[in-house]
Amino acid sequence: MSVVPVIEADVLRRQDPELAEILLGELARQSTTLQLVAAENFSSPAVLAALGSPLANKYAEGYPGARHHGGCEIVDVAERVAVERAKALFGAEHANVQAHSGSSAVLAAYAALLRPGDTVLALGLPYGGHLTHGSPANFSGRWFDFVGYGVDAETGIVDHAQVRSLARLHRPKAIVCGSIAYPRHIDYALFREVADEVGAYLIADAAHPIGLVAGGAAPNPVPYADIVCATTHKVLRGPRGGMLLCGSELAERVDRAVFPFTQGGAQMHTIAAKAVAFGEAATPAFTAYAHQVVANARVLAAGLAGEGFVVTTGGTDTHLITVDPLPLGVDGRAARGQLAAAGLVLDCCPLPHGDSRGLRLGTAAVTTQGMGEGEMATIAALLAGVLRGRVDTRRARDEVRDLVGGFPPYPG
Numbered sequence: 001m002s003v004v005p006v007i008e009a010d011v012l013r014r015q016d017p018e019l020a021e022i023l024l025g026e027l028a029r030q031s032t033t034l035q036l037v038a039a040e041n042f043s044s045p046a047v048l049a050a051l052g053s054p055l056a057n058k059y060a061e062g063y064p065g066a067r068h069h070g071g072c073e074i075v076d077v078a079e080r081v082a083v084e085r086a087k088a089l090f091g092a093e094h095a096n097v098q099a100h101s102g103s104s105a106v107l108a109a110y111a112a113l114l115r116p117g118d119t120v121l122a123l124g125l126p127y128g129g130h131l132t133h134g135s136p137a138n139f140s141g142r143w144f145d146f147v148g149y150g151v152d153a154e155t156g157i158v159d160h161a162q163v164r165s166l167a168r169l170h171r172p173k174a175i176v177c178g179s180i181a182y183p184r185h186i187d188y189a190l191f192r193e194v195a196d197e198v199g200a201y202l203i204a205d206a207a208h209p210i211g212l213v214a215g216g217a218a219p220n221p222v223p224y225a226d227i228v229c230a231t232t233h234k235v236l237r238g239p240r241g242g243m244l245l246c247g248s249e250l251a252e253r254v255d256r257a258v259f260p261f262t263q264g265g266a267q268m269h270t271i272a273a274k275a276v277a278f279g280e281a282a283t284p285a286f287t288a289y290a291h292q293v294v295a296n297a298r299v300l301a302a303g304l305a306g307e308g309f310v311v312t313t314g315g316t317d318t319h320l321i322t323v324d325p326l327p328l329g330v331d332g333r334a335a336r337g338q339l340a341a342a343g344l345v346l347d348c349c350p351l352p353h354g355d356s357r358g359l360r361l362g363t364a365a366v367t368t369q370g371m372g373e374g375e376m377a378t379i380a381a382l383l384a385g386v387l388r389g390r391v392d393t394r395r396a397r398d399e400v401r402d403l404v405g406g407f408p409p410y411p412g
Helices: 009-015 017-032 045-051 073-090 102-113 139-143 160-170 188-198 210-214 248-262 268-281 284-306 332-341 364-368 373-388 393-405
Strands: 094-096 119-123 145-149 174-177 201-205 227-231 242-246 320-324 347-350 357-362
Touching: 009 017, 017 393, 045 268, 073 094, 073 210, 073 242, 073 268, 094 248, 102 139, 102 201, 102 227, 102 242, 102 248, 119 160, 145 160, 160 188, 174 188, 188 201, 210 227, 210 268, 210 284, 242 248, 284 320, 284 364, 284 373, 332 347, 332 357, 332 373, 364 373, 373 393
Parallel strands: 119 145, 119 174, 174 201, 201 227
Antiparallel strands: 094 242, 227 242, 320 357, 347 357
16 A cells, blocks of 8 residues: 555645655654554554545534534534444443543543542552553642552562552542553453442553454453543554543543543544544454454563563563563663664663663554564564674664565555
8 A cells, every 4th residue: 555645745745845854754764663662553544544634624622413613514424433433342332532642531531530639549650550640740640649559579460459458548539440561451350349349430541452452352441440541543553542431321421521621622534533443443354463463462572581681570461561671781761772773663661669661662563564473583682682782783773674674564
């Protein structure tokens, strides 16, 4: 498939050559380096086409059939399609697809269920909690009283006994389960049990695993959580954006929390692109993809362990892996810089019960490119080779370019 119709390179070159070069430069970067950022993926040309469509021109405050602007007949259809596809894909009674981002979705969930000053129990930031799970730099930490639970010092698994004891002690209004750097499945049934015991709402922040849920490769939080917050990029391969899933009894509260409480007009081109992604995720091909993402991550984790990295929790159930590179003689921040120079793009992350930072990487994007277990073994050896000094930067970039050249993200 060609991305030229999406980018409209020739038109942009004539109108704004400076921006055309920037866009094409980014395409070149993505096509010549390895994208191992766990939160990123390659959207399909169909998703990109919807993002660049005339729906971007339409102002559509409100919801289908109840807009604050005229001329919304067509975009109403697009949003209804996105909502129905999301409900069917995840087995939810209600879906809100207007949230501009994952953080916006979490903000809306809090707005629907909480009041400023309420106590919330969530995974602590040092253990993989998100900024919206109580960071003092974020609205969540300023508006609510967060209590953080952690992970077992030996296994790295969520300390469920601590979750229960903290819930009994603090009687939170809501419990949040979910993480940006936890490679194992969340035990949603256990969190539901604890929430019911203390009379708390359960909010599942499924921004990372929701694409695996769509493909049947991860447990579905919808039957357990009062509200599920998610992103539509990452493994789901849609546009950058958020969504919320809930039961019918909370539908009106969730919708009002998104609009008019936390957002204005919906981005209709993005909502249409979400609809495209939901449709793609409902196919057998996506199911096979989601399972391959996990298979690739497990092979990559095993390869990294074999190269001397310390893999947190001993492996992964999902698309993401967190590792400590210190045994290779470098901490996470320095390692990220060295690897980026070699064309291996990934992130730093906190390490549970450690003073240094580790590395977080994922297999969603490289799996979209068509890479399999053999390529994961190659990537693990290349990562170790760069950090141990066995492979210099120039040679590494050549090897990365050759590898990616065989699996272009946008052929043609």
